[in-house]
């Protein structure tokens with residue numbers, strides 16, 4: 001099963017993608033997580049990506065596409081994967097499409113997690129991330145067992161630099177301009193499904209599972 005998660009920053013793509021990956025035994029692939037891991041390790045790629053991420057802009061397609069194609073070519077992706085945060089532009093979607101075509105393959109579903117802009121700032125300002133294992137929490141809606149500490153790996157949780165309200169505004173603008181057109185792209189292919197992302201995370205998950213089964 002090859003699944004793409006679509007939706008605004010903070011819509012809950014990552015939260016759902018992790019649950020799906022566990023449920024179906026397929027890898028969860030987040031380009032944002034890959035970039036953040038590179039920033040943390042001080043790689044060349046990380047330094048390049050950070051310039052864009054800090055401003056709420058997209059990392060250039062060329063760089064992003066290469067990383068993604070390398071990742072999905074790995075052995076653990078043979079039976080499928082859930083993509084979270086990729087594609088984010090039409091050119092990215094076209095490259096992925098072509099790469100799959102060449103293998104006689106295609107995306108099964110693109111799931112749009114729909115959350116209005118008004119809810120997004122609240123989601124982002126309350127988001128706390130573990131930069132060690134990629135787990136994500138919300139101080140009110142999905143709190144960790146102990147405040148500020150990751151349930152899974154015990155590391156300290158952080159507010160991401162790009163989750164500050166000024167940057168979130170730019171990211172929303174970028175989303176509407178560059179990423180939202182993907183909804184029509186996948187709709188034309190007949191693989192788009194939408195779910196209401198404003199309800200409880202378990203209810204969002206149930207709606208997605210109903211689509212996939």
Ligand code: ADP
Pocket residue numbers: 008009010013014030031032033035052053054056057058059060061064084085086087088089092162171
């Ligand atoms: P969120 O889950 O809140 O949408 P991500 O972790 O997916 O955030 O992405 C964080 C940042 O990483 C983006 O704002 C962008 O700068 C960069 N990024 C992640 N994925 C992509 C992509 N597919 N194309 C370009 N930039 C990306």
Ligand code: ADP
Pocket residue numbers: 007008009010011012013014015016123124126127128136137138139141142197198199200201202204
């Ligand atoms: P995305 O990957 O789309 O940027 P996340 O999955 O990181 O979004 O979710 C953004 C924030 O909202 C996180 O703090 C997360 O814990 C929280 N969140 C996710 N799903 C829900 C939900 N259904 N209801 C309330 N908060 C949620």
Ligand code: ZN
Pocket residue numbers: 130131132133134135150151152153154155
């Ligand atoms: Zn952790």
